[in-house]
Amino acid sequence: MAYTWFKAFHIIGVVVWFAGLFYLVRLFIYHIEAEQEPEPANTILKNQYQIMEKRLFNIITTPGMLVTVVCAIGLLVTQPNFLHQTWLHFKLGFVALLLGYHFYCARLVKLLEQGKCNWTSQQMRAMNEAPTLMLVVIVMLAVFKNSLPTDITAWLIFGLVILMAVTIQLYAKKRRLDKEKQLAQMEQLPQQEA
Ligand code: HEM
Numbered sequence: 001m002a003y004t005w006f007k008a009f010h011i012i013g014v015v016v017w018f019a020g021l022f023y024l025v026r027l028f029i030y031h032i033e034a035e036q037e038p039e040p041a042n043t044i045l046k047n048q049y050q051i052m053e054k055r056l057f058n059i060i061t062t063p064g065m066l067v068t069v070v071c072a073i074g075l076l077v078t079q080p081n082f083l084h085q086t087w088l089h090f091k092l093g094f095v096a097l098l099l100g101y102h103f104y105c106a107r108l109v110k111l112l113e114q115g116k117c118n119w120t121s122q123q124m125r126a127m128n129e130a131p132t133l134m135l136v137v138i139v140m141l142a143v144f145k146n147s148l149p150t151d152i153t154a155w156l157i158f159g160l161v162i163l164m165a166v167t168i169q170l171y172a173k174k175r176r177l178d179k180e181k182q183l184a185q186m187e188q189l190p191q192q193e194a
Contacts, residue, residue: 013067017102018135020061024105025128027053031112032121038133053109065102070104087145125172129165136161176188 005139017118034045077081082088093111138159140148148154 003075003078006071006078009067010071010075013064013069013071016060016064017068018064018131019187020056020064021102021105021131022055022128024053024061024109025124025131027056028108028112028117028119029124029128032119032124050113053112057106057109061102067101085146087141087148091141092137092187094134094141098131098134099104100139101134123172124178129169132161132165155194 031049
């Protein structure tokens with residue numbers, strides 16, 4: 001029974017953790033783009049994003065990560081035989097990467113607060129694809145375990161995930177270029193009228 005409780009809360013923790021990670025990097029994108037706004041919007045927006053990032057990281061993302069990890073330890077204590085299984089070793093490798101990503105996000109919150117973040121919003125959008133890939137791989141390992149499918153269906157699904165990520169990036173780039181073109185046209189208008 002304890003095992004089922006741990007598993008239920010392990011999955012709830014994963015959902016909360018990822019909701020936090022995805023939204024946090026979205027906020028980083030808006031925070032970086034606020035830099036292009038004129039004053040006073042620039043300062044007001046940056047202060048607001050700073051508060052939202054800190055609260056999201058401390059109240060949602062980190063507790064989600066802790067619930068996931070604590071319940072995972074509970075799962076391993078109640079079913080220690082998992083510790084000898086290869087899928088779990090791979091899964092732990094990806095979880096280590098995910099934890100690195102989590103703590104790097106904490107560093108980005110600080111760098112953005114100090115105005116020392118050198119990332120562009122386009123780079124940040126690309127970075128937001130990393131947890132998506134880790135989520136897919138980790139969940140596949142947890143569900144399929146040592147019999148991870150390598151047939152055509154699996155490759156098609158994998159290709160679809162990659163295609164979705166690339167489409168999102170290209171669409172964001174197109175929107176940015178359209179906005180830049182629109183701004184350049186608006187700047188030219190007063191000059192033409194003069
Ligand atoms: C902190 C390290 C982690 C460990 C040691 C761990 C370990 C485990 C174990 C032992 C199970 C039970 C497997 C079963 O009953 O069949 C499980 C289930 C699961 N884990 Fe993790 N896990 C970790 C992190 C994660 C993360 C980060 C994710 C998501 C990205 C995740 C997603 C899942 C899912 C979806 C299940 C349910 C699988 C099923 O019932 O078929 N786990 N995990």
